[in-house]
Amino acid sequence: MKKMWVAVMMVCLAGFALSGCGPQFEALTLSGDNADASNSWSMGEDSAGPERAVDGNEETDWAGAGVGAYSVDTDPAAEYWWSIDLGEEQPVSRIEMVINRIIIAGSGDTATRAGGKEYHVESSANGTAWTAITGAAGTLKQTQTAVLAQFTKVKTQYIRIVFDSCYAHVPVINEIKIYKSKGII
Secondary structure (H helix, E strand, O other), X not given: OHHHHHHHHHHHHOOOOOOOOOOEEEEOXXXXXXXXXXXXXXXXXXXXXXXXXXXXXXXXXXXXXXXXXXXXOOOOOOOEEEEEEEEEEEEEEEEEEEOOOOOEEOOHHHOEEOEEEEEEEEEEOOOOOOEEEEEEEEEOOOOOOEEEEEEEEEEEEEEEEEEEEEEEOOOEEOEEXXXXXXXXX
């Protein structure tokens, strides 16, 4: 019996998800009413507000506002971020972003993907003072359509994704899922 228990523990420690061990995550229910952004694209009645990143539809999106007539130019001085209030403190350790709207500006060798390039994730207890989450940062590839940021659990009420740079135009997020940790993570 002891050998069997040791074998199960070794499998758990190796990261395999068996019932009752290993990393387990539960998706949080996110409300568009609690979403916010540095700015959002809009034109007349059409808009790409922050609530669209948590509406359950990967065909809609939040898009940062640009400086051109159709919001297609990135303002290098602009700060682009998207955030959400989780309603209460949660043990968060995983975020998935769908960024499947790939817009190409130019053609041939000069073609550039629109949207965010470098990003990092921050947490806050009050929505005012923010701290970067260690291990929750990266660079999006021009052809990438999804991002998984998995990191050591942080207890937080607010999550913010900051785009430090863009390929061209403005950052776009189609859908975000935030997961709380269950178990030992």
